[in-house]
Amino acid sequence: MRLHSLQLINFRNYKERTWEFGPDSVVLYGPNGIGKTNILEAVYVATVGRSYRTTETADLIRFGAEEAGIILQFTKKDTPQKITIRLAAKGRKDIRLNGNALSQRELIGTLNTVLFCPEDLQLIKGSPQQRRRFIDMEISQTSATYYHQLSLYNRALQQRNRLLKEYAGQRSVPLLEWDEQLATGAAYLVKKRLESIKKLNLLIDLMNRRLTGGKENLQLRYEQPYSAQGPVTEKDAFLQLLQESLPRDRARFTTSVGPHRDDLGFFAGPVDLKKYGSQGQQRTAVLSLKLSELEFIKSEVGEYPLLLLDDVLSELDKERRANLLQFIHNRVQTFITTTDSEDMTGLSPAMLIACREEVTADD
Structure with missing residues (x-):
């Protein structure tokens, strides 16, 4: 499974932004609070129809906007697919696969992902x-x-x-x-x-x-x-x-x-x-x-799902981080958020994307 592109419209802090991805892993780096996690969150929403960070759809919509959009193009079993999701502050989500309407239940299983975030490190000790x-x-x-x-x-x-x-x-x-x-x-x-x-x-x-x-x-x-x-x-x-x-x-x-x-x-x-x-x-x-x-x-x-690593490498010691990167190297298309791209030594080749504050003409 491979993610080719992601377009966000009024999603979280992004007014309109498109990313094109190659077959290698993707490292999203930059300071905290800049929107790195929002990109992974959008991919997760396209997986299950909801966020892993909030239960409120309105939280996903950019301040001042009434709707948000996620457009994601990927390949599954060598077949091109396109998921489009429209999120409304009031009203139901509109979810489509290749232009055909889906329910949230039907969406699950279309795009397979594994998410690893800092909260997961509490999985054993948690509730x-x-x-x-x-x-x-x-x-x-x-x-x-x-x-x-x-x-x-x-x-x-x-x-x-x-x-x-x-x-x-x-x-x-x-x-x-x-x-x-x-x-x-x-x-x-x-x-x-x-x-x-x-x-x-x-x-x-x-x-x-x-x-x-x-x-x-x-x-x-x-x-x-x-x-x-x-x-x-x-x-x-x-x-x-x-x-x-x-x-x-x-x-x-x-x-x-x-x-x-x-x-x-x-x-x-x-x-x-x-x-x-x-x-x-x-x-x-x-x-x-x-x-x-x-x-x-x-x-x-x-086939392997996409792997989403949300700011988790800094929570692992050097040995565990190296073991993780060694395992995923050339095996799974991985999307990683980090504040320091130097943490990614051992994951090569990788596509580096510097995340900066979103600035638009009318902001």
């Missing part, structure tokens, strides 16, 4: 929601069915929680229909997650050994806080657990069973890295995870 978001987005990029089932599950979950609040204090709550939907969706989602984690485990251990010189093993484990007997994967088992948890759910007005409560554990042998891993071990594990994500998507779709 379970961060780890669920990671596995859900990774699978969704390679399976439209998974993303669709995840959307259906989340809608059913919202309805169940709404009824728990609406019928607070009453003797019975009409939950059977929603429990059926949740149990069906939960069984599919968990099975797909376990299947993907099995593949990831083959890759992540290999990557971690490469980064540590063979010193440490690394394994992901799927964790369900409501099950002590191993992963629950069948509809009937989820139905039973939902019924058993009903008194607790009614008291808390929320659903305590299902994949929305599940988590990922990172283990070096028997050691839980979240509890006992050093900062160096945790960062190496996250880096191994991101490199494994590249290989996972390649194995699923047949």
Whole structure:
């Protein structure tokens, strides 16, 4: 997969700007606050239809403008493609692939990317929601069915929680229909997650050994806080657990069973890295995870995704930075933001783009 050009219109701090990219990696360098990350953010929006930095579409539109545009041309499996996205401060997004309208759900999987940003270095120590978001987005990029089932599950979950609040204090709550939907969706989602984690485990251990010189093993484990007997994967088992948890759910007005409560554990042998891993071990594990994500998507779709490195190299020590650059060299088209292009020694050839303050005649 290769990105050829990106055009931004009234996106963040850019009034109108076009970049043409060659096949090599791209280094976007300049001082902080100049708009380097905005370029990567636009590519990510073209991947999933939303930003990784904000939930508000209006935040993406240049101050004083009512709309913003992203036009991105790329090649996937030797086929030229064009994504056009119009963002409106009021109203829905307009997303098009080669001129044909798409929903946000249909967009996902069209352009494959792996994003690595400073927040990801907190993936192990952070909230379970961060780890669920990671596995859900990774699978969704390679399976439209998974993303669709995840959307259906989340809608059913919202309805169940709404009824728990609406019928607070009453003797019975009409939950059977929603429990059926949740149990069906939960069984599919968990099975797909376990299947993907099995593949990831083959890759992540290999990557971690490469980064540590063979010193440490690394394994992901799927964790369900409501099950002590191993992963629950069948509809009937989820139905039973939902019924058993009903008194607790009614008291808390929320659903305590299902994949929305599940988590990922990172283990070096028997050691839980979240509890006992050093900062160096945790960062190496996250880096191994991101490199494994590249290989996972390649194995699923047949080619490497784009790699977006958002101001992350400065957060890695010299050895980890060198290992990362060595891995991606001549393998993956990578877009890197940095304040100092000297950090990119070891990534050659690379296209260097100096980012400067955007100045226009009417500003």
